[in-house]
Amino acid sequence: xxxxxxxxxxxxxxxxxxxxxxxxxxxxxxxxxxxxxxxxxxxxxxxxxxxxxxxxxxxxxxxxxxxxxxxxxxxxxxxxxxxxxxxxxxxxxxxxxxxxxxxxxxxxxxxxxxxxxxxxxxxxxxxxxxxxxxxxxxxxxxxxxxxxxxxxxxxxxxxxxxxxxxxxxxxxxxxxxxxxxxxxxxxxxxxxxxxxxxxxxxxxxxxxxxxxxxxxxxxxxxxxxxxxxxxxxxxxxxxxxxxxxxxxxxxxxxxxxxxxxxxxxxxxxxxxxxxxxxxxxxxxxxxxxxxxxxxxxxxxxxxxxxxxxxxxxxxxxxxxxxxxxxxxxxxxxxxxxxxxxxxxxxxxx
Amino acid sequence: xxxxxxxxxxxxxxxxxxxxxxxxxxxxxxxxxxxxxxxxxxxxxxxxxxxxxxxxxxxxxxxxxxxxxxxxxxxxxxxxxxxxxxxxxxxxxxxxxxxxxxxxxxxxxxxxxxxxxxxxxxxxxxxxxxxxxxxxxxxxxxxxxxxxxxxxxxxxxxxxxxxxxxxxxxxxxxxxxxxxxxxxxxxxxxxxxxxxxxxxxxxxxxxxxxxxxxxxxxxxxxxxxxxxxxxxxxxxxxxxxxxxxxxxxxxxxxxxxxxxxxxxxxxxxxxxxxxxxxxxxxxxxxxxxxxxxxxxxxxxxxxxxxxxxxxxxxxxxxxxxxxxxxxxxxxxxxxxxxxxxxxxxxxxx
Numbered sequence: 001x002x003x004x005x006x007x008x009x010x011x012x013x014x015x016x017x018x019x020x021x022x023x024x025x026x027x028x029x030x031x032x033x034x035x036x037x038x039x040x041x042x043x044x045x046x047x048x049x050x051x052x053x054x055x056x057x058x059x060x061x062x063x064x065x066x067x068x069x070x071x072x073x074x075x076x077x078x079x080x081x082x083x084x085x086x087x088x089x090x091x092x093x094x095x096x097x098x099x100x101x102x103x104x105x106x107x108x109x110x111x112x113x114x115x116x117x118x119x120x121x122x123x124x125x126x127x128x129x130x131x132x133x134x135x136x137x138x139x140x141x142x143x144x145x146x147x148x149x150x151x152x153x154x155x156x157x158x159x160x161x162x163x164x165x166x167x168x169x170x171x172x173x174x175x176x177x178x179x180x181x182x183x184x185x186x187x188x189x190x191x192x193x194x195x196x197x198x199x200x201x202x203x204x205x206x207x208x209x210x211x212x213x214x215x216x217x218x219x220x221x222x223x224x225x226x227x228x229x230x231x232x233x234x235x236x237x238x239x240x241x242x243x244x245x246x247x248x249x250x251x252x253x254x255x256x257x258x259x260x261x262x263x264x265x266x267x268x269x270x271x272x273x274x275x276x277x278x279x280x281x282x283x284x285x286x287x288x289x290x291x292x293x294x295x296x297x298x299x300x301x302x303x304x305x306x307x308x309x310x311x312x313x314x315x316x317x318x319x320x321x322x323x324x325x326x327x328x329x330x331x332x333x334x335x336x337x338x339x340x341x342x343x344x345x346x347x348x349x
Numbered sequence: 350x351x352x353x354x355x356x357x358x359x360x361x362x363x364x365x366x367x368x369x370x371x372x373x374x375x376x377x378x379x380x381x382x383x384x385x386x387x388x389x390x391x392x393x394x395x396x397x398x399x400x401x402x403x404x405x406x407x408x409x410x411x412x413x414x415x416x417x418x419x420x421x422x423x424x425x426x427x428x429x430x431x432x433x434x435x436x437x438x439x440x441x442x443x444x445x446x447x448x449x450x451x452x453x454x455x456x457x458x459x460x461x462x463x464x465x466x467x468x469x470x471x472x473x474x475x476x477x478x479x480x481x482x483x484x485x486x487x488x489x490x491x492x493x494x495x496x497x498x499x500x501x502x503x504x505x506x507x508x509x510x511x512x513x514x515x516x517x518x519x520x521x522x523x524x525x526x527x528x529x530x531x532x533x534x535x536x537x538x539x540x541x542x543x544x545x546x547x548x549x550x551x552x553x554x555x556x557x558x559x560x561x562x563x564x565x566x567x568x569x570x571x572x573x574x575x576x577x578x579x580x581x582x583x584x585x586x587x588x589x590x591x592x593x594x595x596x597x598x599x600x601x602x603x604x605x606x607x608x609x610x611x612x613x614x615x616x617x618x619x620x621x622x623x624x625x626x627x628x629x630x631x632x633x634x635x636x637x638x639x640x641x642x643x644x645x646x647x648x649x650x651x652x653x654x655x656x657x658x659x660x661x662x663x664x665x666x667x668x669x670x671x672x673x674x675x676x677x678x679x680x681x682x683x684x685x686x687x688x689x690x691x692x693x694x695x696x697x698x
Contacts, residue, residue: 147533150541184496184585192499217589221597234586236533240566241587245594248570256622266619273605273612
C-alpha cells in the first residue's frame, strides 16, 4: 500500500529556479511514482518546462504567482510583504492540508520565518531547528541546529536532542540512535553553561534516548554518535568547515594526480574507485536540510543545487511523510512534557 | 648573525614524554644548530635518553623535578599544587629570562592557566588566545581562538584580530595579512551580537589591518583570508571538525584504493603524488599552537604527537623568538591603545 503524497514546491526558490525545480521534480517522480506536486510559481515559466516532462506534468498542479522572495530579503520583510510569494503559497498549502510537505531552495531565513509564522511550532518545542545528515566513517549522522538559532539555552538543546533522535530513528532508520552534545572537550567541566546544563538534563532525564555525553568536532566525521546536537552558530560553522575541508581535500587530490604522467596513469586506473568515493561524498546526496519542530514538514534545499540535489531534497521530505515523522515527534514531546512536570514541581519544593 | 635561543621544554608533558620530547628536541637541534634547551623534568629519565643523543646533550641543561601536571588536572589545581612541576619550571624559566620561549605537550588548560598566572598578559590584552595555522587552497592561514576563551565579547575578538595579524605578518611572513571574523553568513545582520559589534569596531577603527568582514566555515579551507578570528568554542569545534573531516576523507580514500586490484595498481602508480599530498596535510606539520597575548612565548604541542611533531612545535617557538614576535605585538597594542583613548572620550561626550 502506498500513501498518496502531495509535495508543495517553491518553484521560484534557488539560484537555478524554476528550471532546476522542474527537472528535480521530474527525477524525483521517476524514483517515487506515487508522489504528486503542487508547484507554486510563475505559470508562464513553468508551463513550457512541464510541457517537456509529460509524466511529471500529469501529476503536477500549478499555483500561479509572479511574486517571489529574494535571496537577500530579510525574514521580517518576507513575512510582511511576501504573502503572495511562491514560498508562502507552498507553505500555506501545507497549513491548509493540501500538501503533506514543502520543499524550497530559497532564502533559508525567510523560509524558517514564514514556516514558523504559518505552521507554528509543535507543542513543547520553543524553537524549530535546522537539521541535516551527512556521511561518517560509520555511515551517516544527523546534526542540528545548523543556523536557525544563533543563541540557544539548555532547554533548546535538549529539545533539539529529542527532535534529532526522532529523525534519526524514523527517517535514517537507526533503531536506538546515540546522541552527543557538541563541546570542546568530553569532560563534564568543559564548555559553556548551556551545554553543561543541557548535558545534566539529558543525563538525569528518564527520556528513552541513548545520550552519550559530550562529543568534539572530530567525532562528527568519525561517526561517534548518530545525532550531534549543538547551537545554530556552532553547527553552521562546523557544517561549512566540513564542506570546505572536503572541497579543499578534493582539489588537492586532483592536483596531486595531475602532478606527473605516472600519477595521471594511476588516476586512470583507480578512477572507478575514486568516482565511487566522490559519489559517496557528493554534497548533492546530502542535500535537504529539515526544519524540525514545526506543525508540518519543511525541507530546505541548497540554493545552488542542481536537479539531482533538488530531487534528493524532495526524497527527504517524502521519506519524512511516509515514515510518519510528525506523529512520532508529537508523541515524543507529549511524553517529554509528561516527564517534565513532576521534575519541575520537585525543583520548586 | 644568529641569536642565541634558549628553549625551555616541559620534558614530562605529552602522551609519550619524555622520550618523544628528547627525540623531538634532537630533531629540532639538527635543523636549528643555534638553539639550546632547558629541559625541565625527571633527571633519572632524561639522562639515559640524552646519553644516546650527544649532540643534543651538549646544548641541553636539565632542571630536575619529579613532579608533573597530569592530563586531567584542573587548571586551578595546576596553579596551586604544581609549583614544582616540569611545566611550571619551564614557564618560570621564561619569566626569569633564562629561556626565550617554552614548549609543552602537556595539559592545555593547565598550561594556559600557569602561563597567564606567571607571565601575565601583555598591556592592552584582556585575555590570551590559542592560535594555530593550517593548510588552505591558497597556502596557510592562522586561526584563533581555539579554546582558551569559551565566551568572548567584541573587544576580545578585536584583540584576537590584532594578535593574529601580528602573528601572520611576523611568523607566517604575510606582508599585509587579511583578517576575517568567522560567522554564519557574510551579511552585516548575520550572527550574534559579539561578532557584529567586533566587525563594527574593526571596520571603523584606523587600525592598519586589512579587515575583510565576515567569513564562513568553508572559507577556512578555501583560504579566503589569512587570519580567521573567532571565539574559543567555535574555533575549537571548527579546528577539530576540519581535522576529523581530513581523517574521514583519508580513510575513505584508502578504502577506495583497496576496493579492487586495478585501483590498487592505480594507487601504486600515484603513490608518490599521494604521499606528497599526505605530507602536505600531515597534522604534525601544523603541530604547535601559540598562546598569544602573554608576556612570553608559549607554544603548546599536541599531546599525542611524536618526535617529528614536537620538533615542529619547537620550530614555531624558535621562529617567534627570531622574528621578534613579542616586540611587534607589544608595539601594535601600544598603537591600539593610543587609538582607543580619543574614541572612548568621544563616546562619553
